[in-house]
Amino acid sequence: MTTSFKNKIALNFTLSTALMIAVVFVLVYTIVNLTVFGRLEKDLNFEAREHLQELGIKNGIPFFEDKIEWLEKEHLFLEINPVFVQLSGLDGKVIDKSPNLKTDELRADLSKPDMQFFRTKLLGRSIGQMQIVVKGKSGKVGYLVVAIPIDESEKVMSNLQTVLLISLPAVLLLLFLITRFIAGRSIEPVLSVIDTADKITNENLSARIAIPARKDELEKLVITINALMDRIENAVEREKQFTSDASHELRTPLAVIKGTLEVLIRKPRTAEEYIDKVAYCINEINRINYLVDQLLLLARFESQKKAMDLQKIDLSELTETILIRQQERILDKELSISLQTDERYVVYSDPYMTDIIIENLISNAVKYSKHTGHVIIEIRPQKHALVYKIIDDGIGIAPWEIEKIKEPFYRSNPLGHPEIKGSGLGLSIVKRMCELLLITFSIQSSLDKGTTVSLTFNS
Ligand code: ADP
Numbered sequence: 432m433t434t435s436f437k438n439k440i441a442l443n444f445t446l447s448t449a450l451m452i453a454v455v456f457v458l459v460y461t462i463v464n465l466t467v468f469g470r471l472e473k474d475l476n477f478e479a480r481e482h483l484q485e486l487g488i489k490n491g492i493p494f495f496e497d498k499i500e501w502l503e504k505e506h507l508f509l510e511i512n513p514v515f516v517q518l519s520g521l522d523g524k525v526i527d528k529s530p531n532l533k534t535d536e537l538r539a540d541l542s543k544p545d546m547q548f549f550r551t552k553l554l555g556r557s558i559g560q561m562q563i564v565v566k567g568k569s570g571k572v573g574y575l576v577v578a579i580p581i582d583e584s585e586k587v588m589s590n591l592q593t594v595l596l597i598s599l600p601a602v603l604l605l606l607f608l609i610t611r612f613i614a615g616r617s618i619e620p621v622l623s624v625i626d627t628a629d630k631i632t633n634e635n636l637s638a639r640i641a642i643p644a645r646k647d648e649l650e651k652l653v654i655t656i657n658a659l660m661d662r663i664e665n666a667v668e669r670e671k672q673f674t675s676d677a678s679h680e681l682r683t684p685l686a687v688i689k690g691t692l693e694v695l696i697r698k699p700r701t702a703e704e705y706i707d708k709v710a711y712c713i714n715e716i717n718r719i720n721y722l723v724d725q726l727l728l729l730a731r732f733e734s735q736k737k738a739m740d741l742q743k744i745d746l747s748e749l750t751e752t753i754l755i756r757q758q759e760r761i762l763d764k765e766l767s768i769s770l771q772t773d774e775r776y777v778v779y780s781d782p783y784m785t786d787i788i789i790e791n792l793i794s795n796a797v798k799y800s801k802h803t804g805h806v807i808i809e810i811r812p813q814k815h816a817l818v819y820k821i822i823d824d825g826i827g828i829a830p831w832e833i834e835k836i837k838e839p840f841y842r843s844n845p846l847g848h849p850e851i852k853g854s855g856l857g858l859s860i861v862k863r864m865c866e867l868l869l870i871t872f873s874i875q876s877s878l879d880k881g882t883t884v885s886l887t888f889n890s
Pocket of ligand 1: 791795796799823825826827828836837841842843844852853854855856857858859882
């Protein structure tokens with residue numbers, strides 16, 4: 432069974448309050464009890480001492496000296512809470528007693544210490560009693576027993592107990608209902624959050640939860656959920672864009688191949704024409720191959736952190752190997768390439784990924800350089816890092832496109848330079864791998880002036 436949140440809050444609150452109220456009630460009861468009976472005890476104590484003064488001893492037997500005066504006093508006042516006084520011998524037999532005892536008599540309880548207040552019964556009535564040893568010259572001669580009715584006080588205490596015991600559950604029930612109502616009202620916005628969150632489906636990711644008017648934790652929760660939804664929506668959007676771009680990029684060369692071959696078989700052609708068109712198709716197939724390779728590479732590093740194989744890499748050595756691989760294109764464009772570094776710097780990284788990153792960046796610098804352009808590769812230490820820069824004086828990138836070119840399939844102004852072929856995937860692969868290897872990757876560029884790409888290897 433699931434308990435609703437408001438019931439849980441109300442129950443917890445009521446239980447903790449119940450504990451506190453119970454403690455308060457016990458305290459109240461104890462204090463009243465101590466006050467009422469403490470007062471009675473004090474009164475009785477006073478009476479006992481008074482009457483002790485009035486005692487005389489004759490022949491070793493105690494007696495009331497002013498009995499006549501005392502009896503008169505008894506008649507003069509109608510006492511509501513009369514004090515019973517009794518004089519008993521050492522054997523417990525009654526020697527004398529106050530007239531208000533009539534035929535009854537008090538029983539001295541010798542197990543109790545002298546002057547100790549205790550409760551007992553006198554013909555069914557509750558009384559508070561105490562006794563004092565009466566001493567003559569020769570020692571103990573008897574006991575003075577005094578008592579006072581306490582049934583009124585006991586009634587007060589029992590009433591108080593009943594009131595407290597009945598009011599505790601009543602107060603708690605009331606408290607539970609009130610807390611439940613207040614808790615219910617305060618979590619109402621949560622219900623609206625649940626309601627809106629329910630409406631967010633795969634098809635409708637744009638629904639957002641209305642931000643509550645009050646600035647509290649709930650407002651923060653809603654803002655966080657909304658921000659999370661923004662990120663999910665963006666990711667899904669990027670995913671859709673990626674799939675549609677990928678299929679478009681793959682379909683285009685296929686359509687070109689299909690069109691070329693269809694035209695080719697329409698009528699007989701010369702051998703040169705066949706060679707020319709087939710070579711064109713092979714070129715397109717190579718493009719598809721390259722694209723598929725790059726897509727696979729991206730997919731491999733997109734979904735999971737590939738187990739990294741960290742090794743010492745000599746950056747100058749790696750650069751020289753890559754330059755050899757790019758040699759043909761460098762010579763074609765008659766580029767001047769210079770590697771500037773003071774010494775051989777080593778980084779601790781994954782050789783396979785580092786190779787792909789640097790190769791992509793050098794290849795871009797070569798690709799987007801003008802004829803007879805210059806490319807400088809600079810390796811310099813900087814505080815606790817090593818900075819690897821590729822500086823070209825090529826076509827450059829417009830400032831608003833610098834972040835965009837890191838997205839898959841984004842190519843800056845491809846129609847402006849149709850002769851430069853590319854997939855738009857290189858930099859997104861570089862970006863992803865740099866994230867995995869914790870390499871800071873940044874681009875500075877100025878249109879028509881050139882581009883500087885920096886990789887910061889943190890040590
Ligand atoms: P590709 O080169 O295959 O198009 P990239 O992801 O490597 O894909 O690059 C994305 C885009 O960024 C390129 O199309 C190009 O417009 C721009 N770009 C990358 N590097 C440079 C550079 N060194 N100089 C000028 N533009 C560049």
